[in-house]
Amino acid sequence: MKIQKLTVTHLLAMTAGIVIFISSWAIDTLFGGISAFRIFLAATLLLFIWDGFLKGHMRKPNPGEIGLILFVIWAILSYFWSLKPELTAAVIEYVYVAAAAMFIVTSRMSANVKLWRFFGYAYIFGCVVASIIVINNAADFAAQGERASVGELNANYIAYSLVTSIPVSLALLTTKRHRLWFRSMLVGSLAMTMFATMITGSRGALLAALLCILSFFVVRATRSFLKTMLWVALSGIGLVIFWEYLPGEIRERLDVFAIIFSGNASSIDLSGRADIWPVAIQYFEDNLLAGIGAGAFKGVNPFGIEGHNVFLTVATETGIIGLLIYALTVFYIFFKLIFQSKTREIRNAGIAMLAVWTPIAMTGVWEGSVVAWLVFGWLLAASRHEADPLLATTKQRRRIRFAF
Template sequence: MQLPSQDIHPTSRLDSAAQFAFPFVTFLGLTLSPGFGTIAAVFFILPSIVLIGLKARSYQIHGRIEWPGLVLLFIMPSVFLASTFWSNHPLLTFKLSAEALVSCCVVYILTSTIRLKTLITAFFFAQLISVGASILSGKTAIIYETQQAAYVGFYGSKNYLAYAGLVLFILSVAKAGISQTVLSRALAYVGVGLALITLVLTISAGAAISFFVIVLAYCALMVVRLVHVSARGQFLLALFLIALSVACLAGLVFGDENGLTGALLSAVGKDATLTGRTDLWAYASRLVERNPLFGIGYQAFWVQNDPEPEALWDAFHIPTRMGFHFHNQFYSTAVELGYFGVAVTFFYVAALVVTTLRNVMLHQNALTTFLFQLIVLTMSRIYTEVDLLAPFSIGWILTLFVSAYSFKLDAKIAPVPKNPTPIQYPAAYRAQN
């Protein structure tokens, strides 16, 4: 790829402020979308429309997303849109597929104009405000299974708020890593503290497990950093084998639901069915058998007034009759998109895991670690939550940003020689500045 240095223009303070403002408003809308719906979605989309309207060169960072990133960016909404042709509710599927496609376009526009460092800072402040306001609101809800009061804030759900806290934690660590002033670093530590408080107040066992996995990944990366780059592949394989052995040993020790497993589940308000999740999975398996290849269409199951979802809402005490799912990414995908959708989802997730892991092994820094940890967070939830199907869900949008930035090439500002020659930027060079 050739990126002539004379095309790069310095930005004014006003332009720099705009570079921050556009993603800040976008992310504020994204993080508040679970509680504010349409209004938040407008805030998510509007900045990108303004960016297109301005068409100002000062808002452009020259560089482009390589084709693997573009494939990953648009592969999921393409499958969503295709399912319109066989959906049980084609109009609903088309509408929500179009929304998913719009969200991908927003990510494409932002990643084509905003540096990753600026984007992290903007998202950090948006997340800090939304999570902080949710905690200060004092809004709680009673957990049906345990009758405990858990914080839900403006998100309306303890699980959504807990997830927002996990995202804030990862953002705060990344912000601390890229900060160049004491004040900026202090704000990042405030974010870490608020994230930990959020995890305690939401009483979410799933979030606690995800937090443990994230911290474990940070520790592993610290150890890997001590290993020479040429030996990191073998070291990673050794770590994987050790982790696999520990997991097998844990299965033998905790495998009896009447022993230690039962005690641990009871301590976090769960039972052997994971508060009904295994029952949901069994029900989803029976649904998949009816349409195994392509499913019933994107977002075509949880539709009000359809008898089957109505029965599940009633059985699981969901009076709002919305915001519910099968609590497993692959079961949910199989119901809506069949085995074909599961294969595409597996390819999508596997590509992100391999790409971010390779990047952090070759170029370990705050930015590659940030992208890698977002995927670690997604993987820690993939068997109990559904992050990759909702059009404006935080989890899916974050994976889209990872898809784009992991394959983005940027030019560096450099003096222009008298007789400039094109500079070749290797594929391994990522947008780190």
């Protein structure tokens, strides 16, 4: 058996895989006083540049990369007029630059289908680890009257990361013919993700998960109605079973869905969002063109919290210019995924990603999320992949068998 020589590309793939694996649950884990995530991200960037130098070429940036880079540059410039320069410097260094780096590295390396699958499995496995930790810690967090999480990470961050894995799982399930045991593992990871998301008590994440699964089923119902209805029924049964194992405090938080259906939406506790949004709007109106500085809003509002709305936060902190760049970049990504993907499966995954991202973006702190942007890059790369010939042959055989 011939042993393949270890190259810079192999090392790059390994470090990128590690970064993706730990992004959902170990982003604040320290190694020698430094974030392990940032150590591996720095190594990945250095290897990425080195690999490109050795190959002697670098692919031209696509509109998504250009848009994100321009947004980061504008965020950096906002430091000079920021109301809180120290917060601006921190959000640029720890949030926006990391997100842009992950988006570019993931989207470019995932042009290789094998690496694309490797990164997808790495992210799914990371979310399984996060789910196990959340489920294992649930009783301890509940005893302290807190929502289950991983270490000191915000419970919403964990929940948003977990539900973002759903479009990844759906893309992996539908773009290749897998053995039954492997498909069962992926479906099992989806179930574990849903249960862990419910335990975190994140209402926005649970809504995102439900919309994602519903949109995916609706799209597939046009081709396989009976199978879709079966999966809908099984999903509903699973949610009912999961509900019985939730701590009482978490059930009370999730009762918001019953309140919405009862028509009493005005009585919902939005955890300060209803108070913070008008403040953000006022700052935006007073600093229309350039904003108050990236990351500065948390330091200037009387509540001391983030905006909890992606577009409102971007508008407040970077003005109309930043909002326009950011919105066009996100629009390009979803337009490419939903309308220009080469395969139906990635189009469906793009719709699922939109269903996940939208409620999170409307209620959460997700504008510079490393997780969101690495999955954006991962799916964007898949939009250029050709369909798997074996999968097409398998589908044709199934249609023939059904016909006869």
